Amino acid sequence: MATKSLQEWEEELRKVVPNLGDLLNHYDFGIRVLQHLDDPQKLLQLLLEEYERQLEALGNVPLVPEEGEEVLEEEKKRLKALVMFATYAAEAKYQAELNEQRMKQNEELKRLNARLHKVLDTAPVGILVLTGDGGVENINRTAAELFGCKPEEVHGKPYQAVLSGFSPQEFSELFTSDEEQRREVTVHKENGPVVLLVTLGLLRGEGGEVEGRVVVLTDITLQRQLEQDRVRLEAVTQTVRALNHEINNPLAIISGKVQLLLMKGEELSEDVRRDLESVEQAARRIGNVVNKLTRVTKVVTTQLIKGLPMLDVERCLAQEDAE
Incomplete structure (x- = not known):
């Protein structure tokens, strides 16, 4: 049944009770109805309470004639009017409660939707x-x-x-x-x-x-960069291992021979001594570079020649020390 407005209720009631205005004016109930027209909840509650009160008041009125007496037509009409009032009132109250429930559900959906958007935006x-x-x-x-x-x-x-x-x-x-x-x-x-x-x-x-x-x-840009750094570091590590074997071993022999020659003292001319000392310094320098390479754990490159990245050992070690 579709929900009816108060005007539609009145039209329906007037079909049953032609003197509805007089009937309502007979009771202060009519005045109370008018007082609550702007408050549907109170109005509906008032109608239901009045319906229950009138039913209780009419409970002793016999609907079946006794000894030929008939129930007053006025009471019948009033009862019909109240039943109709109560029916529409109950329906309207149910619809109002249903609408209120839907509004609460819509508000909850809006709240959840807003929360979902916040979660998505912070992802x-x-x-x-x-x-x-x-x-x-x-x-x-x-x-x-x-x-x-x-x-x-x-x-x-x-x-x-x-x-x-x-x-x-x-x-x-x-x-x-x-x-x-x-x-x-x-x-x-x-x-x-x-x-x-x-x-x-x-x-x-x-x-x-x-x-x-x-x-x-x-x-995953950073992840791919780290993977590339790892590949480069593995290449450096393999190179260092080769250097340790291929350079340090011959370098140790060279350094040993130079030191033996320098121990001859006066047998060497000054020029030869200076050359041998230069060789010894160069060997030490090469050894230091190889030792530094063994300490590299992060790859930092530089371009001494455009388009040709090269390992920057000093920056690699400086970055490692800073961390």
């Missing part, structure tokens, strides 16, 4: 939610920063709006794929290349059709 990964036809349904702050856009500007627009400025072919394939995927994509930004691990999840309907896509973007 360290980029999250992009697309509709089935590729429209932007949601994009969090991290994803917006990665793509260089503003969430409010791309919301509801095709995914191409997110890729404005740079659009690797891989993104277009991912954003329209009907298969879950996971791949690395490199994008070039002003401050250098950024390596992203892109994971695509599908939102399917009951029939299995794709209703949306969830794209998760993780910046």
Whole structure:
């Protein structure tokens, strides 16, 4: 039954009780009804209370004639009016409570939705939610920063709006794929290349059709740089091991021979002595360099020749000492 307004109630009641105005005026109940027209809850409660009171008052009035007497027509009409009032009042009260419950549920949904957006915006990964036809349904702050856009500007627009400025072919394939995927994509930004691990999840309907896509973007640039540093460090370590064997052993022999020659003293001319001392110093220097290489745990490169990165031993050791 649809909820009726007070005006509709009155029209229905007048069909049953033509002198409804006189009937209500006969009781102060009519005045109390008018006093609470602006407060539906109090009005409904008042109607129900009046209904119960009148039923109690009429409880002793016989609805079946006794000894030929008939129930007053006025009482019958009043009872019908009150029953109708109570029916509509109960229905309206139920609808009011139902609407109030729905309002509370909507408020709770709004609160949860706002909380979800806060969680998404604080997530360290980029999250992009697309509709089935590729429209932007949601994009969090991290994803917006990665793509260089503003969430409010791309919301509801095709995914191409997110890729404005740079659009690797891989993104277009991912954003329209009907298969879950996971791949690395490199994008070039002003401050250098950024390596992203892109994971695509599908939102399917009951029939299995794709209703949306969830794209998760993780910046793994630092991870890839660390992996490259590890590879370079392994190469340096292998080189140092070779140097220890291939350089230190012959170097020790050279240093030993030079020291033996220097011990001959007066037999050597001054020029020969200076040359031998230079050889000894050079051997010591080479030994120090090899020893420094064995202490390298982090790779720092420099370019003495453009396009040719070389290991900067001193900076490697300085960075290690600073940490």
